[in-house]
Amino acid sequence: MANSPEMRASDSDRDRVAAVLREHTAQGRITMDEFNERLEQLYKSKTYGELARLTADLPDVDLRNLPAKKPDSAPQHSAQGAAMQAAWGAWAVASGVNWVIWLIVSVTSGDLAYPWPLWVMGPWGVILLVSTIVGGHRPRRR
Template sequence: MAVEPGMRASDDDRDRVASVLREHYAQGRLDSEEFGERLERLYASKTYGELATLTSDLPDVDLSRLPAAAPAPSKDVAPKEDQRGLTAAWGAWAMASSVNWGIWFIIGATDGFDFPYPWPLWVMGPWGIILLISTIVGGQGKGRNQR
């Protein structure tokens, strides 16, 4: 079936043109500003004719040799890097909290078990709340379609 310029383009068609634009950007034919502008126009395009204008001044690229676009990650599963970052942040929080509570205990024990105000709560409380919010909400923006 022949492709007419007025025919509607699919998401796969736009993804293939995006791959071509990325290839030309990687080869230095497009600077970052041009690349960004063309991507914006690409994802606003509705027809094959509009897609063709985005690459009309660029040499042909064999799309069959380019790798397929990677599937978007699921919103439910955070990437390993995010999980490692959260694990490290919680570990730092636990270590700092333990050290502060240890100091608090030593001060109280050396003062005849007359423990002072529990000031470590002021260290661990706000930090813990921020970490908890980051853990619960942080991964919800990942994996969305950026078009």
């Protein structure tokens, strides 16, 4: 049974048209301003006829058969970079907390305490430094 233009549209119908509009925006057929205007009209639309007018000047898009994007290695590199940045951040925070504790102990005892935070931040920092330098050159596992 074909949908007549006067038949009321559902939320899922509106979502389908929104996906088509997003795809046309991604392909450069409509600008972001046009997309926003059409999207505003889309959610005011009540019938199939109103929905059809929003895409009447655009070619049909089969959302199930969009070309697959090629996987590239950039996301992996950025994920590795983000992980290393987080590791260095954790090292810096832990080192800072240890130095603050050392400073409080030194000030309250009236004597300069042994710089024990070096034993916390030193080995950990060396491991992070080696991982940062060598980490980008490891062979990838599949």
